Amino acid sequence: MATLLDSLAAGFEGDNAGKAALDAIVSDGLPGPRSEAWKYTPLRALERRAFAPAEAGVAAFDPALIASIPAPRLVFVNGVHDPAHSDLDALPEGVTLSPQGVGDATRETDADDGARNRSDDVFARLNAALARTGAAVRVEAGVQVEPPLHLVFIGAPSDADRAWHLRHTIEIGEGASLVLAEHHLAAGTHRHLDTATLSLRLGARAHLRHARVHDAADGATSFLRTDAVLAGDAGYRRLDLELGAALSRHEFNVRLLGDRARVVANGVLLATGKRHLDTRLGIEHVARDTACELTWRGIGAGRGRAVFHGGITIHEGADGSDANLSNKNLLLSEGAEIDTQPVLVIHADEVKAAHGATVGQLDPTAMFYLRSRGLPEADARRLLTAAFVREPLGVIASDTLRDALEVRLDAALASLVGDA
Numbered sequence: 001m002a003t004l005l006d007s008l009a010a011g012f013e014g015d016n017a018g019k020a021a022l023d024a025i026v027s028d029g030l031p032g033p034r035s036e037a038w039k040y041t042p043l044r045a046l047e048r049r050a051f052a053p054a055e056a057g058v059a060a061f062d063p064a065l066i067a068s069i070p071a072p073r074l075v076f077v078n079g080v081h082d083p084a085h086s087d088l089d090a091l092p093e094g095v096t097l098s099p100q101g102v103g104d105a106t107r108e109t110d111a112d113d114g115a116r117n118r119s120d121d122v123f124a125r126l127n128a129a130l131a132r133t134g135a136a137v138r139v140e141a142g143v144q145v146e147p148p149l150h151l152v153f154i155g156a157p158s159d160a161d162r163a164w165h166l167r168h169t170i171e172i173g174e175g176a177s178l179v180l181a182e183h184h185l186a187a188g189t190h191r192h193l194d195t196a197t198l199s200l201r202l203g204a205r206a207h208l209r210h211a212r213v214h215d216a217a218d219g220a221t222s223f224l225r226t227d228a229v230l231a232g233d234a235g236y237r238r239l240d241l242e243l244g245a246a247l248s249r250h251e252f253n254v255r256l257l258g259d260r261a262r263v264v265a266n267g268v269l270l271a272t273g274k275r276h277l278d279t280r281l282g283i284e285h286v287a288r289d290t291a292c293e294l295t296w297r298g299i300g301a302g303r304g305r306a307v308f309h310g311g312i313t314i315h316e317g318a319d320g321s322d323a324n325l326s327n328k329n330l331l332l333s334e335g336a337e338i339d340t341q342p343v344l345v346i347h348a349d350e351v352k353a354a355h356g357a358t359v360g361q362l363d364p365t366a367m368f369y370l371r372s373r374g375l376p377e378a379d380a381r382r383l384l385t386a387a388f389v390r391e392p393l394g395v396i397a398s399d400t401l402r403d404a405l406e407v408r409l410d411a412a413l414a415s416l417v418g419d420a
Helices: 003-010 016-028 104-109 122-130 364-372 377-388 391-395 399-413
Strands: 073-077 095-101 133-139 149-155 162-172 177-186 193-202 207-215 221-230 235-242 247-256 262-271 276-285 291-300 305-314 322-331 337-346 352-360
Touching: 003 016, 003 122, 016 122, 073 095, 122 162, 122 193, 122 221, 133 149, 133 177, 149 193, 162 177, 162 207, 193 207, 193 235, 207 399, 221 235, 221 262, 235 247, 235 276, 235 391, 235 399, 247 262, 247 291, 262 276, 262 305, 262 391, 262 399, 276 291, 276 322, 291 305, 291 337, 291 377, 291 391, 305 322, 305 352, 322 337, 322 377, 337 352, 364 377, 377 399, 391 399
Parallel strands: 073 149, 133 162, 149 177, 162 193, 177 207, 193 221, 207 235, 221 247, 235 262, 247 276, 262 291, 276 305, 291 322, 305 337, 322 352
Antiparallel strands: 095 133
16 A cells, blocks of 8 residues: 555544545555556655644744735635635625535535546545535626635645645636636745645636646645536636646646637646646537637756646537647756647537647747847846746736736746756
């Protein structure tokens, strides 16, 4: 048995059905290199590690870490809700934002078509068995929310390597809209593990603009999953900035169930140092005249590794679908690696679809031009690299939020020249 799974199972508190599910996970073990979904992300080193359960109390951290994150905000530290640093005073009418208790009945009803029962979905299955809390967001039908709501997840040092599991739900009612910012931050050096799942439902004509910044500690391990379902004429615009953690994997699944539903999902993968970042997209066009637009940029530096799987499926009957995927990547050092796999499966006739992926280096002509204008090599590399990753940020319409994201991205890019 894997040391990892044994240590996680030791902290289980639940009913017999949950214990049986957890026993099945331990029996199946972690997926190996023969699993297509995991062949670029080996788990052998993680398998040998042990983690203590999350602490009962809220770990201390410097409040300056979140001083720039305005209300309304909901804060979790090492998987525990922190009411002292949360601030819900500015919550608009018609919106609820709160921590939620997660029981076995809830987990059974909000599972996504049994997908978490597959053996290679081990961390989603673990989350379903072990999560006891998370964030709940609900926007009532017709309510328009412009100021962003902020979800803040902080990893802080502890007396042991700890594991926690959060389960979030977001429901946006018919004709409603929301701006959401998700922050995963480090309050110091640690080697904790966290799993999180987000179940998201957009009603007819609902709209969500969603930004997620994952800037965890260099030693952290994170397994995150988002399952979104869109009704007719719903729109989902999203940006992911993957900037931190030793090992981070995000599975982003969207089902376009209603006619004319649309998702625009962009992202930046910054694999510096020895980081391993794994992103898997699974977009399903189920209804007619649906659309997806996916623009992702990856950078590998130092000994970092970025893994990207862009999967799009257009089901039978989803005529009129329009699907586009672009994944471009830069290698800035010989020790870095980028693995990209665009996948397009079409079962309908009247569709438009295109996908492409590239891996290359900085344009030598552009470098020569900037150097000839007097820029030092380090400045030229930094300027070209920053320009390369700017395009995905255009998905965020809010100037204030986009400016804040650019500042955080620029700070992460500042270390690239030294890693190159």
